[in-house]
Amino acid sequence: MSRNLHDHILQIASGLFYSHGIKATGIDAIVKASGIAKMSLYKYFPSKDDLVLAYLHKSAEKMQNMLLVGLAARQCTPRQKLLLIFEIFAELIASPEFRGCPFFNATAECADASSPIQQASTAFYESFCTQLTVLAEQAGAQEPAELARQLTLLITGALVSGQLQSNSHAMRSAYNAAEVLINCSVDNNR
Template identity: 45%
Template sequence: MRASRKDELIDKALEAFYRDGFHATGMDKLVAETGISKTSMYKYFRTKEDLILATLERRHERLTALLVDGPAARADTPKGQLVASFDALQEWIAGDDFNSCMFIKASSEYQDPSHPIHQAAAAHKRSLTDHLASLARRAGAKEPETLARQLMLLKEGAIVTAHIQGKAFAAPDAKDAARTLINLACPKD
């Protein structure tokens, strides 16, 4: 089934925003990259910010599939899935299209916490943290929310480190540290 024109616009805009940033990517650049006229763009999205929010939603769906569903397919136990989430992270970082985190970029470019784009970025991070807390709870962690926050710090640090210093060691080092935290917090398998 062929993607709708709106879906094509979202996917192409996502690529441009992810690669070049939100403020640096104007509507004229999007017209050139997508082949979709400004009139058609505004037919689907009233503002550039509405388009950005749609791309963030699409990115959230894709990263959820990778970082939530991926570990579930790799490991049978919640504890194993916590560790496997770093394998999924490594898969993403090692990919040719890795260009840091679109949500970190969004929150940096839209720094006001009340801005809808900043809120969308924060909601994505909360969603991942909540998922890790749920896994930690099911794995028997005494303080699942604390473990989830610690694991998110490792993930975020790995993403930034991979972007700035290179992909080779960031996720594997984060996984080693995560395994230590997970084993301390969830002693039973």
């Protein structure tokens, strides 16, 4: 039962953090929405920061799973996978529930670079860039780490644009730019 209550609290808090913002969502709102006692919340999450970090960890798992499932759904080369990632993110942006990247949103609300919240957001994007580096290496990129950084910039920029302007087709434009970068960096026979 305790794991279910933990997960229930985290699910409710995650939805509120994502839709209303971290600072705008107080503990009382989470307690009310989850239908639990405040002491129960504090039993599993001793502070709001602990709950926010759990939310970011859950968001990281969700995004990683989205990418893994999306990439596994099609048989394609590493070069094609680099572009497929843009299509996966385009689907995310097109979702009516899309309210931006949870890591960007958290970073914008917590400007202290030394905070665990900032560090969790940074860690997610470092991990994502590392995944792109591995794919770029597998694709035969001349400078895989540089290509991965460039692709990460395109994706993050398109995510922000997609948050600011719905139907902006930002990820399509990022895809087109990525294709040029990949063609310049990767042997077309791979």
